[in-house]
Amino acid sequence: MDSALTRSQFVRWRAAIFAIFLASGLSIATWASRVPDIKIALDIDKAQVGLLLLAAGIASIIGISTSPAMMARTGARRGMLVMMLIFGVGVALIGLGTNVFGSVPMVILGLAMFGYGNGNLDVMMNVEATAIEQQMGKTILPVFHAFFSLGTVLGAGAGALAVAIGADVAAHGVTMGAVIIIAAVVCYLNVPNRDAALDPEPQEKPHWRERMHVAMSAWREPRTYALGVVMLGMSFAEGGANDWLALGTAEDHGAGPAAGAAALAVFSVAMTVVRVFGGPLVDRFGRVLVLRILAVTAAGGILLFILAPNTPLVFVAAALWGIGASLGFPLGMSAAADDPAKAAARVSAAATIGYIAFLGGPPVLGFIANHVGLLNTLYVLVVLAVLSGLFSGAARPLRQDEMTPSR
Known part of the structure; x- marks a missing residue:
């Protein structure tokens, strides 16, 4: 006990x-x-x-x-x-x-x-x-x-x-x-x-x-996979930025290595700030609404990054991308833990989906980029961010009658 x-x-x-x-x-x-x-x-x-x-x-x-x-x-x-x-x-x-x-x-x-x-x-x-x-x-x-x-x-x-x-x-x-x-x-x-x-x-x-x-046990529950889609989309967005944002800025946008490093720093700072201060917003407005707003922000930021005609807009895009990708993974974890009796199993399953996407996503993007170019490849992240938003309803807090009865 x-x-x-x-x-x-x-x-x-x-x-x-x-x-x-x-x-x-x-x-x-x-x-x-x-x-x-x-x-x-x-x-x-x-x-x-x-x-x-x-x-x-x-x-x-x-x-x-x-x-x-x-x-x-x-x-x-x-x-x-x-x-x-x-x-x-x-x-x-x-x-x-x-x-x-x-x-x-x-x-x-x-x-x-x-x-x-x-x-x-x-x-x-x-x-x-x-x-x-x-x-x-x-x-x-x-x-x-x-x-x-x-x-x-x-x-x-x-x-x-x-x-x-x-x-x-x-x-x-x-x-x-x-x-x-x-x-x-x-x-x-x-x-x-x-x-x-x-x-x-x-x-x-x-x-x-x-x-x-x-x-x-969590792998037998449909909610696990719905939360997995939420986390997969945001994990791809985060992992893709970590590995490819600097290169895309430096080479595809022609801004040079220094600007590439700076753009990645902007992404990282934006994401970290929202993670530090975003909790009260989630408690006030709820997970689902926040996740949907952030999914739109991430998709918009990545689209802007792909289409940006100049370097200043690339930096704006990096900030929006970081803000949008900031809370999908931790809020998916929070949702998985709603039922304390099954929290460990559900968090384990959700984390497995999210981290495999985080680690495996960037190499997949690299393979695609060799065939269609890096900026075109990033449209994959836009689609996944949109899917993350569409599945955000799975993060709705469980009602008391949906939880495991206490012994």
């Missing part, structure tokens, strides 16, 4: 999950910020760098896909600890493989651990964050995702600092890996055991097969 938490215990739990989101973002930016140095140190070409990225992406998707089973086996609390330890070691191995051993296979192993651990953690930390949101009774999940974005900013800043002071990838990777491992242990000690997250005390825990049945 879940025990009632004191105010102090709840605050420590919430702070721990904030820190876990931040650590995930930090790990991603740690690796991404040193890709140029890794390429030089290992003496590999761009195609081989692409294979490294592919290894991390495949491992992430495997981690996301197996997370419900892992959580059924370990529970979210212990699972988050294990996964943070795995990707913390992975970050360190990337550094050691780059400079100490000069070993591409070791770097690939590190990236596989990094991707698998982060993929699993993505689902588990969202299960915990939605539980906190349910207990608070107000929309706060977007703030957790803003902490992830903050982690990427801090990681990128640390990477730039490491380059500036001449720290090699090994020193940087081992240091950040140690920080993540320490954070994992501290956070674990401050996250409570919860039946809903499949991690009660061992003597109370049902058989693994029963927990696995619960974990997979």
